[in-house]
Amino acid sequence: MDILGPLTEGLKLLSSPPVVILAILGTCWGLLAGALPGIGSPVAVSVMLPFTFLMNSTQAIAFLVAISIATGYGNSIPAVLVGVPGTASAFLTSIDGYALHRRGQSGLGLGAAYFGTVTSQWVGILLFTIMVVPLSRLPYHFLGPELFALYMLGLAAVVSLTGKNVVKGLIAAAIGISVSIIGRDPISGIPRFDFGIAGMREGLEIVPVAIGVIALGELLRNMRQVYSWGDLSTNFSIKFPGWKVYKTLLPATMTGSVIGTFIGAIPGLGSVPATMVSYQQAKFFSKKPWEFGNGSIEGIAANEAGGSSANAGELVPTLGLGVPGSTTGALLLGALTIHGLVPGPLLLQQTPELLHAAIAGGVAGTIFVGLTGAVIAKKLLRLALMDRSVVLVGAIFVILVGIYAVRRSMFDVAALLLFGAVGYCMYRYGYSPAAFALGLILGRGIEGNLRRGLVLTDNDPIAFVTRPYTLPILLLALAFLSWGVYSTWKVNQRETDHTGEDVGEGGDDVTVEDEAR
Amino acid sequence: MDRRLDVLVAGMAIVFGLVLAFIAQGLRDSPTLQDPLRSRGMPTLLGVCIVVGATGLVLRRVRGWRQQRSHDVPPEGRPDEEGHPASVVRVVGIWGALVWYAVFLPPLGYLVATPLAMAACLWAMRFRSVPRVAMISVGLPVAVYVLFDVLLGMPLPGGILSGVLQYLPHGIRV
Numbered sequence: 118m119d120i121l122g123p124l125t126e127g128l129k130l131l132s133s134p135p136v137v138i139l140a141i142l143g144t145c146w147g148l149l150a151g152a153l154p155g156i157g158s159p160v161a162v163s164v165m166l167p168f169t170f171l172m173n174s175t176q177a178i179a180f181l182v183a184i185s186i187a188t189g190y191g192n193s194i195p196a197v198l199v200g201v202p203g204t205a206s207a208f209l210t211s212i213d214g215y216a217l218h219r220r221g222q223s224g225l226g227l228g229a230a231y232f233g234t235v236t237s238q239w240v241g242i243l244l245f246t247i248m249v250v251p252l253s254r255l256p257y258h259f260l261g262p263e264l265f266a267l268y269m270l271g272l273a274a275v276v277s278l279t280g281k282n283v284v285k286g287l288i289a290a291a292i293g294i295s296v297s298i299i300g301r302d303p304i305s306g307i308p309r310f311d312f313g314i315a316g317m318r319e320g321l322e323i324v325p326v327a328i329g330v331i332a333l334g335e336l337l338r339n340m341r342q343v344y345s346w347g348d349l350s351t352n353f354s355i356k357f358p359g360w361k362v363y364k365t366l367l368p369a370t371m372t373g374s375v376i377g378t379f380i381g382a383i384p385g386l387g388s389v390p391a392t393m394v395s396y397q398q399a400k401f402f403s404k405k406p407w408e409f410g411n412g413s414i415e416g417i418a419a420n421e422a423g424g425s426s427a428n429a430g431e432l433v434p435t436l437g438l439g440v441p442g443s444t445t446g447a448l449l450l451g452a453l454t455i456h457g458l459v460p461g462p463l464l465l466q467q468t469p470e471l472l473h474a475a476i477a478g479g480v481a482g483t484i485f486v487g488l489t490g491a492v493i494a495k496k497l498l499r500l501a502l503m504d505r506s507v508v509l510v511g512a513i514f515v516i517l518v519g520i521y522a523v524r525r526s527m528f529d530v531a532a533l534l535l536f537g538a539v540g541y542c543m544y545r546y547g548y549s550p551a552a553f554a555l556g557l558i559l560g561r562g563i564e565g566n567l568r569r570g571l572v573l574t575d576n577d578p579i580a581f582v583t584r585p586y587t588l589p590i591l592l593l594a595l596a597f598l599s600w601g602v603y604s605t606w607k608v609n610q611r612e613t614d615h616t617g618e619d620v621g622e623g624g625d626d627v628t629v630e631d632e633a634r
Numbered sequence: 635m636d637r638r639l640d641v642l643v644a645g646m647a648i649v650f651g652l653v654l655a656f657i658a659q660g661l662r663d664s665p666t667l668q669d670p671l672r673s674r675g676m677p678t679l680l681g682v683c684i685v686v687g688a689t690g691l692v693l694r695r696v697r698g699w700r701q702q703r704s705h706d707v708p709p710e711g712r713p714d715e716e717g718h719p720a721s722v723v724r725v726v727g728i729w730g731a732l733v734w735y736a737v738f739l740p741p742l743g744y745l746v747a748t749p750l751a752m753a754a755c756l757w758a759m760r761f762r763s764v765p766r767v768a769m770i771s772v773g774l775p776v777a778v779y780v781l782f783d784v785l786l787g788m789p790l791p792g793g794i795l796s797g798v799l800q801y802l803p804h805g806i807r808v
Contacts, residue, residue, distance in 0.1 A: 171786060281710045288647055288687045291680050295654055298680075302673045305664030309673060310657060338712060340728055341720040343760045506759035511774055513732070514752055518744070518778055522788040530736045538729055546635065546643045547710030564676045571669045578670075 120247055123469070127246075127476025136179050136474070139172065140481030143183030148486070150184070151191015152497040153508050157204040158188040158428075159444045163332035164512055166324060166452050167519030174456040175474040181452055182432070182478030183485075185445050186238060189388075189425045190486050193230035194497045197417075198223060206388040206424040209396050209416060216412035224356040229414035231490045232363045233370050233421030238483035240374035240422075241381075241429025242476060248382055248430075249465070249472060252437030261570030262581045266590035267462040268563045271440030273594040274383075275552045276601025282547050283605050289548040293556025294563065296326060303565035304572070316528035325520050325533040326557060327451040330550045331444050333533060334540020336513050343506060357491045366418040369399035373422030380423075381430025381442065388427035388443075395423025432475055439464040440559065447554035455523060461562045635709040641695050647688035655681025727758050743793020744783075748775035 130136050143165070150161035162184055169177035189206070196207040197214030210230055217226035272290070279286020299310045300320025311317040373395035380391040399419030400409045409416045431442035432449075439461040441447035450460035458468060465472055520533050543550045574580035582588050658677035695707075714720040735751035742750075752771035761767055782788045784802055792799045 168786075171788075282691075284687050284691060285710065288684055288691075291684050291687070292647070292650065295650075295677065295680050295684075298676060302661075302663075304667055304669055305662075305673060307662050307664065307673065309661055309677070337725050337729060340725055340759065341722065342714055342718040343724075344715065344718045504761070506756060506761050507770055510752060510755045510759060511770070513755070514748060514774065515778060517732070517735070518748075518782060518790065521739075522782055522790065525789065527736065527740060530739070534729070534732055534736055537732075541725065541729075542643055543711070545711045546640055548643070548647075567676075568669045568671050571671060572667070576670045 120250055123250055123472050124243075124246055124476060126470075126473040127480065130175070130179070130473050130477035131481060135172075136176055136477055137481055139176050139180040140183040140478050141485050143180040143478065144187040144482045144485040147184040147187025147482070148191040148489075148493065148497060149500055151188040152194050152500040153191075153503060156508060156512060157192070157335075158185050159448060160332045160335060160512055161185075161188050162445050162448045163328045164515050164519065166328065166448060166455075167516075167523045169452050170455050170523045174453060174458060174468065175470050177452055177456065178449070178471050178474035179478030179481065181449050182475050183482035185428050185449075186425070186479060186482035187486055189421070189428060190231065190234045190490055191497060193234065193417075193421055194227065194494055197226040197230060198498050199502075204388075206392045206427075207420075209392060209420040212410055213408075213413045213416045213420075216410075217414070217417075220412060222412070225358055225362070225414055226412070226417055227494050228357040228362065228491070229366060229417040230421045231357065231486075231494075232366055233373065233418035234425045235483060235487045235490065236367075236370045237374035237377060237422035237426040238429065238479065238486070240371065241378045241426035242479040242483070244375070244378040244426070245382075245429040245432055245479070246472075246476060248378075248433045249437040252433065252465070261566045261573050262584050263586045263590070264462060265563065265566035265570050265581065266587040266594070267438065268559050268566060270590050270594040270597065271434070271438055271462070271559050272555065272563060273597040273601070274434065274440055274442075275555050276598050276605065279549050279552055279601075279605060281605075283602055285547050286549040286552045289543060289550070289552040290556035292548075293553035293558075294560035295556075296321060297323075297557045297560025298564055303561070304568050314528075316526070320561075321532055322524070322529055323451045323454045323557060324523065325529040326536045327447055327554050328516060328520065329533040329536030330540035330543065330553050331448065332516060332540075333513065333537030334542075334544050334550055336509050336516075337537060337541040338544045339505075339509055362414070366415060368402065369395075369415040369419040370422045372398050372402070373419040374426040377423035377426030378430040381427030382433040383430075383442075388424040388431075391423040391427035391430070392420045393423075395419045429479060436465055436471055436475060438462050439562075441551075441555055444551045444554065447551065447558060450558050451554075459562075460558050635707050635711065635713070636705050637695050637699075637707045638705055640707065640710075641692055644688045644691040644695075648685050648692070651681045651684030651688060653681075654678075654684070724758050728755050731755055731758070739793075740791050741793055743795045743799075744790040745775060745779055745795055745799070746793055748778075 146165060147161060150156045150164070162181055165180070165184060169180060172180060192202065192204050192207045193210050193214070196202040196211035198218055200211050200215030200218070202208045202211040214226035214230065217223065275286060275290040276283065299317055301308055301318070308318045376395045376398060377388070377391040380394060381388065396409070396416055396419050399415050400406050403409065403413070403415050405413065405415070431446050434440040434442040435446035435449055439450065441450055453460055458464065517530060517533065521527070521530050523529065540550050542548070543553060570581060571578065582591060655678050658674040658681060661673040661677070663673050731751050731754045735747055739747045749771040752775065753767050756767050756771060779790055783790045783804060787804050789804060
């Protein structure tokens with residue numbers, strides 16, 4: 118198994134000035150956006166996504182991966198210094214970090230977050246490469262039935278993205294697939310569901326629809342309320358700790374990094390459960406477990422390591438199988454469609470340079486955060502104190518103009534607004550936007566390969582389960598689906614048993630986020 | 635979460651599923667190349683699944699509707715922050731302003747329509763300082779225009795200012 122090849126190719130890309138510059142720009146934006154109130158990784162990526170139109174696919178991936186890496190560290194700054202986590206995955210960092218900040222040990226808290234983020238990124242990139250290379254070589258001899266099975270395996274991941282109510286999540290995914298089949302029939306080429314509108318004849322563009330549901334929906338939901346993180350003093354000093362302190366954080370960080378990457382690689386689980394499990398493990402093995410929740414630097418490092426490495430882990434299904442491992446992953450795949458690439462299981466086989474670009478973006482982003490993270494922490498705090506209303510309104514208008522600029526199409530803007538309203542309802546009433554995005558991205562491939570497979574096998578559906586590869590893959594999809602339904606049911610059951618207590622496991626991001634806020 | 639709204643959203647999903655399945659029945663196929671699923675197969679299946687699932691969601695709420703007096707049920711989506719009043723009217727208003735913006739962007743132009751729409755949105759977000767509203771809603775669009783149109787060469791609608799803006803460079807190539 119050649120792991121060194123892709124790693125070397127990725128590092129070679131760092132000799133290309135455009136890739137390095139874009140990765141640094143992406144990291145800068147990620148740090149800034151992470152510190153801004155109301156902006157998480159999906160919105161940060163959405164705002165910049167239209168700019169990738171100006172880049173080639175390699176540069177775009179490096180740029181977007183760098184953004185998602187840096188957003189994590191950006192989020193930890195308000196978590197430690199304001200006590201408000203920018204995202205749900207920074208929730209535990211905010212508890213321990215803010216406790217340290219109130220004791221005048223802000224530097225210790227931020228230092229632990231910094232060390233956890235940077236160290237885990239290296240581990241995450243390495244593990245990501247080790248996991249994704251075999252995946253990228255799987256589908257060499259696959260035809261319609263096998264590809265259909267792989268797409269079904271990807272779709273089974275939807276059960277992890279459903280949130281509290283599995284039925285609502287599945288409905289969201291079905292609606293996503295329905296939207297994806299607008300346009301030409303994969304067999305006959307005759308337009309479907311176009312209602313005579315020219316812009317719909319070739320199908321809706323994935324990017325405006327996905328950004329509408331994921332980013333505009335979230336921004337509109339945020340606009341239901343008007344508040345800011347308030348008037349906070351920035352009159353304190355930040356002194357990062359030395360290597361002696363960092364050395365004590367190494368076990369928690371390394372464990373968190375490995376856990377985070379593996380959990381992140383399971384589609385739909387993402388960074389929240391990764392941080393929870395990493396934190397619990399660190400507490401279990403810590404010599405000072407009583408400090409957890411009261412200002413534990415081990416807890417902060419483990420939490421940040423889990424969350425950051427989960428970002429790298431999420432890239433495994435996203436690039437390896439073309440199945441978005443998270444909401445940001447869905448946007449990443451959406452960005453590739455701007456460059457004419459088709460997200461799916463053959464993605465890396467057809468365009469291996471995307472893997473190299475992801476490695477390059479990850480490495481460049483990590484180096485840049487490593488070099489600047491300590492210096493700019495306090496400056497970023499000023500951003501965290503910006504008026505939330507201005508940030509939300511500004512983000513919406515940048516997204517609008519960005520979507521327009523990609524194809525100079527008012528139709529895309531209309532689609533963005535329409536699906537923004539849909540996304541708002543989905544966020545509010547528990548129809549997972551991430552599940553919708555998964556259906557949207559995989560829908561065409563599922564139908565196309567199923568029907569092409571049927572034509573190939575002389576209309577024999579039995580052939581779909583008797584071919585050598587299809588049965589194991591479909592069984593795996595079924596197992597994945599059953600496990601997902603069972604675990605979601607278990608989490609909900611536990612939550613019902615302990616009314617008033619949040620559980621925060623099993624991919625139930627809603628619960629954790631509620632508490633985090 | 636208000637259970638009436640939950641039922642309403644599920645009802646909308648039922649309507650969507652029915653319309654999808656209904657339209658699918660009228661889809662044409664190629665006379666020469668056909669598969670057993672045909673063009674209508676997948677949308678019909680999806681429509682039926684959506685209708686069945688959403689009907690289940692409606693029935694779940696309707697069952698025991700009278701026994702439970704309050705319309706409040708545990709949230710399944712992302713709830714609001716505690717301690718801050720929420721307004722759906724604000725969201726509808728802002729969305730309306732964005733639709734207005736999309737309609738009037740080509741005729742008015744980016745540099746006229748954006749400040750107006752942005753100011754309306756900021757106002758809706760209870761941002762009441764007129765000088766700051768003016769500064770932000772003019773400053774950000776100008777900065778974005780310079781970045782997209784002047785520097786990157788991604789043309790934005792000129793609208794009523796086209797005559798003036800044509801003298802600016804469109805895309806600085808390095």
